[in-house]
Amino acid sequence: MSVQDLYRQKLRSAAEALDQLRNGDCIIVPTGVGEPPALLTALSEQRRRFRDVKVAQILPVRKFGYFDPETTEHVRHLAFFYGAASRAGGQAGWIDFIPSYFSEMPALIARGLIPADVVFALASTMDAHGYFALSLGADYTMAALAKARAVVLEVNPHVPFAFGACHVHISQVSALVESGEPVLEVGLPKIGPVQQAIGKYVAEMIEDGSTLQIGYGGIPDAVVMQLTDKHELGVHTEMIGDGIMSLVEAGVVTNSRKNYLPGKMVATFALGSQKLYRFMDRNPGLEMHPVDFTNDPYLAGRNDNLVAINATLQIDLLGQCGSESLAHLPYSGTGGQVDFVRAANRSQGGKAFIVLPSTAKDDSISRIVPTLSPGTHVTTGKNDINYVVSEYGVAQLRGKSGKQRALEMIAIAHPDFRAELREGARRLNLL
Structure with missing residues (x-):
């Protein structure tokens, strides 16, 4: 049977594809815009048909109907990372959360510690050899394919066919659904004077020939905007977005000086504009x-001069970062922050930056504190921290004593809070 015959044999409506589900199943869905909207809309509409079905995902970007506290006994979200769609449910307690390092999620799935009964994913159109690309979110989904009883793909011509280890063959697929709406666009965060000031400090410390990992947010994007005078940068990251694409178009990113996978940008998920998704399509410089x-x-x-740029919400005087909660209330998740902090620390000449505005709530609260707020989920620990950057400067903590760290952190705090922080440091016997 030809791959085209197999395709026609497996084609279903979104409602019909739900027949692949059983009560108690855990559905694995890719990161962000890799989620399949037609399938998840159909699941939402028919959610009362099922019992104890979980939809497990990092960073949902649409609030589907199953994000409903009244129907959690039927279908409920299982979060690996909170976003706008899931945060309120996580804080209220009707959405569950599995904490983990992003890099370890495929192993957790492979070992059966995270169940993967079914995969629902948005995919490119099939090529002549019978392959689809899960280019918008290879992430943990590729590991789930090897474990799942059923694989259901939503095929969309607007999804890029990217290179790399992100392909699924028609023989692995249980059912197919077709859709034609453009892939969801995710705009750039707001960049203000504080973000620009922080970005300038970081950009000045990035040398020509460095390899970049850039997280999502206003400050990382402010860094990107100030790298246009750099040369021969490389990319080894978890997320590819419009900022990286703009550096490629400007000739800043060439990947020519990477010593691991030279000539190639590497990422695991995409988040951005239609232009970005077109840029990814069969691009030989991206995997x-x-x-x-x-x-x-x-x-x-293994990349020399690896630069990792990630944000935090609160940091204490020893350098412990609370990047995923507001005190005990969950806000986001661990994601890949620790992965890349540790990668940059391993890299010859590497630099790991944690960035944050010095204050919150119109300068009424310091984000730099003597100790983290009670209940805060610690993301990057004191033993991993390297550079911390606010709009007031750069603190380098690695290899420093507690006293040295406290002095460095107070120096980059908002001036209105420095006396209070010194007093806090004295109470902790740090000064």
């Missing part, structure tokens, strides 16, 4: 790989 490849600290750290 999309599972997250246990992109985020493995050993592999990423």
Whole structure:
């Protein structure tokens, strides 16, 4: 039977594809815009047909109907990372959360510690050899394919066919659904004077020939905007977005001086504009790989001069970062921050930056504190921290004593809070 015959044989409506589900199943869905909207809309509409079905995902970007506290006994979200669609449910307690390093999620699935009964994913159209690309989110989904009883793809012509280890053959697919809406666009965050100031400090410390990992957010994007005078940068990251694409178009990113996978950008998921998704399509300079490849600290750290740029919400005087909660209330998740901090620490000449505005709530609260707020989920620990950057400067903590760290952190705090921080440091016997 030809691959085209197999395709026609497996084609279903979104409602019919739900017949692949059983009560108690855990559905694995890719990161962000890799989620399949037609399938998840159909599941939402028919959610009362099922019992105890979980939809497990990092960073949902649409609030589907099953995000409903009244129907959690039928279908409920299982979060690996909170976003706008899932945060309120996580804080209220009707959405469950599995904490983990992003790089380790494929292993957790492979070992059966995270169940993967079914995969629902958005995919490119099939090529002549019977392959689809899960280019928008290879992440942990590729590991789930090997474990799942059923694989259901939503095929969309707007999804790029990227290179790398992100392909699924028609023989692996249980059912197919077709859709034609453009892939969801995710705009750039707001960049203000504080973000620009922080970005300038970081950009000044990035040398020509460095390899970049850039997280999502206003400050990382502010860094990107100030790299246009750099030369021969490379990319080994978890997320590819419009900022990286703009550096390629400007001739800044060439990947020519990478000593691990030279000539190639490497990422595990995409988040951005229609232009970005077109840029990814059959681009020989880009490979999309599972997250246990992109985020493995050993592999990423094989790049010399690896620069990792990630944000936090609160940090204490020893350098412990609360990047995923507001006190005890969950806000996001661990993601790949620790993966890349450790990768940059391993890298010859590497630099790991944690960035944050010095204050919150119109300068009424300091984000730099003597100790983290009670209940805060610690993301990057004191033993991993390297550079911390606010709009007031750069603190380098690695190899420093507690007293030295406290002085460095107070120096980059908002001036209105420095006396209070000194007093806090004295109470902790740090000064």
